[in-house]
Amino acid sequence: MNTRELTKGLTIASIIAAAAALPAYATPQQGPAKAPSFKSEKCYGIAKAGKNDCAATGNNSCAGHSKVDADKKAWIFVPAGYCERIVGGNKSAM
Amino acid sequence: MRLAEVQDALREIVTADPARPIVSLRGATALAGQLVGGVRPSVRLAVHRRHYRASLLEALRTKFPATAWLVGEPTLVAMAEEFVQQHPPRRPCIAEYGDSFPQHLAARLGETLPYVPDFALVEWQLGQVSVAVDAPPLTLDTLSALAGDDEVLARCRVTVQHGWRVLPVRWPVERLFERFFTGDDTTPTEMAPASGHLLLRGARGEVTLERVAPDRARLLGALLEGLTLAEALASVPDETRASLLLAELIAGGAITALDARRPAQDLPSC
Amino acid sequence: MIGRRVVGAGIGLRLPHLLEVAATRPPVAWFEIHPENFLANPHGREVLEDIARDYPVSVHTVGVSVGSAHGVDRAHLARVAEMVAALDPDLVSGHLAWSTHEGDYLNDLLPLPYTEETLNVVARHLDEVQSALGRTFVLENPSSYVGFAGSTMREPEFLNRLAASSGCRLLLDVSNVVISAHNLGYDPVAYVREIDPGAVAELHLGGFAEEEDPATAEQTILVDTHGAVVDAKSWALYETVLEHLGPRPTLIEWDNDIPALHTLMAEAETARGHLERCHATR
Numbered sequence: 001m002n003t004r005e006l007t008k009g010l011t012i013a014s015i016i017a018a019a020a021a022l023p024a025y026a027t028p029q030q031g032p033a034k035a036p037s038f039k040s041e042k043c044y045g046i047a048k049a050g051k052n053d054c055a056a057t058g059n060n061s062c063a064g065h066s067k068v069d070a071d072k073k074a075w076i077f078v079p080a081g082y083c084e085r086i087v088g089g090n091k092s093a094m
Numbered sequence: 095m096r097l098a099e100v101q102d103a104l105r106e107i108v109t110a111d112p113a114r115p116i117v118s119l120r121g122a123t124a125l126a127g128q129l130v131g132g133v134r135p136s137v138r139l140a141v142h143r144r145h146y147r148a149s150l151l152e153a154l155r156t157k158f159p160a161t162a163w164l165v166g167e168p169t170l171v172a173m174a175e176e177f178v179q180q181h182p183p184r185r186p187c188i189a190e191y192g193d194s195f196p197q198h199l200a201a202r203l204g205e206t207l208p209y210v211p212d213f214a215l216v217e218w219q220l221g222q223v224s225v226a227v228d229a230p231p232l233t234l235d236t237l238s239a240l241a242g243d244d245e246v247l248a249r250c251r252v253t254v255q256h257g258w259r260v261l262p263v264r265w266p267v268e269r270l271f272e273r274f275f276t277g278d279d280t281t282p283t284e285m286a287p288a289s290g291h292l293l294l295r296g297a298r299g300e301v302t303l304e305r306v307a308p309d310r311a312r313l314l315g316a317l318l319e320g321l322t323l324a325e326a327l328a329s330v331p332d333e334t335r336a337s338l339l340l341a342e343l344i345a346g347g348a349i350t351a352l353d354a355r356r357p358a359q360d361l362p363s364c
Numbered sequence: 365m366i367g368r369r370v371v372g373a374g375i376g377l378r379l380p381h382l383l384e385v386a387a388t389r390p391p392v393a394w395f396e397i398h399p400e401n402f403l404a405n406p407h408g409r410e411v412l413e414d415i416a417r418d419y420p421v422s423v424h425t426v427g428v429s430v431g432s433a434h435g436v437d438r439a440h441l442a443r444v445a446e447m448v449a450a451l452d453p454d455l456v457s458g459h460l461a462w463s464t465h466e467g468d469y470l471n472d473l474l475p476l477p478y479t480e481e482t483l484n485v486v487a488r489h490l491d492e493v494q495s496a497l498g499r500t501f502v503l504e505n506p507s508s509y510v511g512f513a514g515s516t517m518r519e520p521e522f523l524n525r526l527a528a529s530s531g532c533r534l535l536l537d538v539s540n541v542v543i544s545a546h547n548l549g550y551d552p553v554a555y556v557r558e559i560d561p562g563a564v565a566e567l568h569l570g571g572f573a574e575e576e577d578p579a580t581a582e583q584t585i586l587v588d589t590h591g592a593v594v595d596a597k598s599w600a601l602y603e604t605v606l607e608h609l610g611p612r613p614t615l616i617e618w619d620n621d622i623p624a625l626h627t628l629m630a631e632a633e634t635a636r637g638h639l640e641r642c643h644a645t646r
Contacts, residue, residue: 186427
């Protein structure tokens with residue numbers, strides 16, 4: 001095997017040797033550290049990748065029209081989501 | 095009225111703040127007497143206004159369901175309404191609309207909910223990689239065959255799987271995503287700043303996301319940016335560690351091709 | 365199959381049905397897709413190309429804005445052209461409408477006055493589009509909520525003249541005729557009879573919703589929601605269309621509140637029945 005250097009001390013041979021010594025990986029999902037894997041079709045994926053169509057919107061489907069509050073900022077400081085269950089993570093705690 | 099003027103007026107009406115009645119808009123004044131249909135045709139343009147706004151809001155809600163879970167639907171919708179008003183789409187492909195929504199969230203929520211921008215940015219990328227397709231990876235055999243051309247190989251760039259991303263984060267948002275995906279939203283999570291990098295890998299509807307060591311992130315990031323193998327490896331000071339990291343990437347199926355682009359003028363391409 | 369002709373009654377292939385269709389290969393005559401749903405969706409594209417090996421397909425663009433005074437979005441047109449080259453669909457279509465303006469994308473199909481100026485603008489863009497695609501473009505009549513006092517011709521005449529001058533063909537959306545005729549107070553049958561039969565390459569049928577005219581509760585407008593079964597009025601006009609034109613490939617459009625695949629197939633079956641009866645009486 002050719003041992004000309006890739007960088008100082010590093011050669012393709014050394015990389016191949018290192019790779020060959022690793023446990024065989026069947027799929028890219030089995031990464032160097034076992035990572036949690038999620039089937040994401042419910043939230044992302046093929047069916048959710050953008051709905052371009054040529055349909056108009058009926059009156060009963062324009063649910064997004066919330067009234068604009070006079071004091072827009074008020075509710076931002078009172079999140080109603082998982083944020084309520086987060087401890088720390090505020091600027092004051094930093 | 096010239097066609098361009100008609101379209102100026104209609105564009106103004108369609109994109110105007112929904113709080114403003116059509117009849118109060120410049121565009122409606124410009125079109126006075128030009129429209130026909132029913133008793134007050136300009137008011138019928140509400141159908142177009144409504145579709146424009148509702149469809150874009152829906153697009154953002156669909157793209158950021160985890161962020162909606164995190165901050166609550168009302169906040170997400172209000173942020174989306176602002177975003178649609180301030181950053182309307184510029185291309186006829188709604189699937190691509192919203193890539194700068196995380197920046198808008200950073201500007202509006204970053205002070206009080208500092209982990210939200212990272213979270214939304216990761217969510218956008220999760221959406222992207224979940225529709226990627228992976229390609230057969232470069233094998234050790236292929237690499238072995240090139241073992242005699244270290245000098246050429248050093249100057250090669252590589253193609254990384256299209257569904258892989260390395261993202262810098264300042265907060266451990268991967269813990270929040272785990273809660274989101276497992277549906278465990280009752281237990282509290284402690285969030286403290288934790289700078290680092292997340293590796294996202296996705297293909298055909300499946301995604302993984304994990305925190306990776308800085309040197310692994312740097313190496314992969316360099317390859318994703320199109321640096322040569324030598325340049326990328328140089329980012330890892332310890333040579334043994336560098337070869338191990340690259341070996342792990344190869345064994346993990348990260349690399350699908352050695353790039354055919356000419357690496358330098360006087361050397362043959364890879 | 366790549367290059368196969370669309371015949372009979374087809375359905376719109378929407379993203380939520382993509383994997384099911386790929387897996388089950390249902391008995392559908394042909395599919396129509398929006399290319400914009402696949403430009404940023406490599407997985408979707410992969411599945412679509414697999415499906416297209418076994419079915420005739422038609423490409424129905426949403427963002428090719430032939431009515432824009434300031435021009436068609438060339439970058440978008442190039443992306444659509446690439447997809448068309450890869451899929452080799454039987455038909456490629458779009459709308460007589462506009463949606464881009466000075467770099468903004470107004471995610472809607474907006475109305476045009478029917479004047480000589482508009483005719484020239486659209487004809488010029490049709491030339492550009494047909495050139496870029498290397499094939500004939502099929503132009504769909506819009507659903508209208510307003511018209512223009514400055515229009516100097518009716519919509520059928522406008523469409524016929526475009527077909528004659530540019531070589532484009534027409535996609536007659538029967539439900540859109542019902543909608544526009546109701547909203548603007550004209551006779552849908554007269555509209556259909558004015559359309560040049562030789563120019564029509566395809567028909568659409570879709571659901572709509574009736575709601576109060578935003579300007580007054582005393583009138584209603586029909587809104588092109590593509591979110592319901594095809595209405596009886598549309599089926600009746602469809603009969604008239606088939607009498608006037610003869611059979612044409614017909615597409616069922618359902619884009620909102622998308623139902624189960626078999627519901628769409630049932631609608632296509634109804635259309636197929638009309639088409640067969642039309643054949644029989646000729």
